[in-house]
Amino acid sequence: MAPARPDPLGSALPLAAAPMAGGPTTPGLAAAVAAAGAFPFLAGGYRTPEALAADVAAVRRTGAAFGVNLFVPTPCPIGAAEYRRYARELQPEADRHGLDLSAVPLTEDDDSWRDKLDLLLADPVPVVSVTFGLPWPAELAALRRAGSRVLVTVTTVGEARAATEAGADALVVQGSDAGGHSGTHDPLRPVTPAPTAELTRAVLAATRLPVVATGGVDGPRAVAALLAAGASAVAVGTLLLRTDESGAAPPHKDALADPAFPGTVVTRAFTGRPARALRNRFTDRHDASAPAGYPAVHHLTRDLRRAAAAAGDPHGLHLWAGTGHRSARTGPARAVVEGLAAGL
Ligand SMILES: Cc1cc2nc3c(=O)[nH]c(=O)nc-3n(C[C@H](O)[C@H](O)[C@H](O)COP(=O)(O)O)c2cc1C
Secondary structure: OOOOOOOOOOOOOOEEEOOOOOOOOOHHHHHHHHHOOOEEEEEOOOOOHHHHHHHHHHHHOOOOOOEEEEEOOOOOOOOHHHHHHHHHHHHHHHHOOOOOHHHOOOOOOOOOHHHHHHHHHHOOOOEEEEEOOOOOHHHHHHHHHOOOEEEEEEOOHHHHHHHHHHOOOEEEEEOOOOOEEOOOOOOOOOOOOOOHHHHHHHHHHHOOOOEEEEOOOOOHHHHHHHHHOOOOEEEEOHHHOOOOOOOOOHHHHHHHOOOOOOOEEEEOOOOOOOEEEEOOHHHHHHOOOOOOOOOHHHHHHHHHHHHHHHOOOOOOOOOEOOOOHHHOOOOOHHHHHHHHHOOO
8 A cells, every 4th residue: 555645734624615715715714624634725815915914814813724715817708799698698697786797898817826926925825725726836835835835726736736746735626526616727628527536546546645535525535535645634615605604695595505506517607707606597507608718807807706695696696516506504513614624
């Protein structure tokens, strides 16, 4: 048997709260999972550098080790014509909330990547994880020099090899059952089925780095299976979405347990990047025609999704969910961690 690889997180339990940008991850959620013995990730994506700095300060006050996750910027692959076509297609959704999508300019942004890196270099945290791609080698090296362990999210063996060569300390292996955005480094590649345990084994066979496995966990048996596959730790997202400390929108929390939602789909409809969500009116109507236009499509639909959430319409927003969503329970996050740790 191959020797065990070092645990890149070092928490009491081999469990982590996956980063969930857009509201669900809160400093309170991070503190609660840390108090229960799991490793918390803060979600730096979509946050302003100032808001992220405040989140970091809040979690640091707990004394727990933690990680910060960032989105690696990627160029928007679509042009104005394709963007405008999709804006026209979505206008009936916007009409429900009195919004005019023709007024939303095609926005390219890097999610303040450089400023967030500067923040983490000036005020280092124990772990930095990234998704959507690879940082430049110099950026990765700078984070490591500052004292952070750098984890790169990968969805294929090829991405795992590239992240290893780029100097990552460890890999977050995300299977295709995961809720939310795929971390794929190539958003034009269709997300093909890749069960997390299989992908973990394949990545471990191809690289020397330790792995945090994530995607589709629905209970302690799934955790045990991923650890048996060789993962050093297992990160869960969806199972924490309905907890007291989660900042997910109430219609999102409710839909995860609502039998009226028939299952999950991987769709570009909301942001232009493939993401697993509960199937709803929006995915049924727009999945097939949505362009691969992240981040422009994210900006196009943002106010529309916010308005749907405020109006309590679960069919008008992105209900990110992994395949284990039926096992997501309400109550304190501590109870989720304890339930997953049963039998470890
Ligand atoms: C609501 C939501 C938001 C997410 N946001 C991020 C994010 O900001 N960064 C990231 O690397 N992964 C993000 N993910 C993916 C998770 O980190 C993780 O890969 C996924 O939740 C694991 O699958 P599971 O949801 O089946 O547990 C998100 C997932 C969800 C459900």
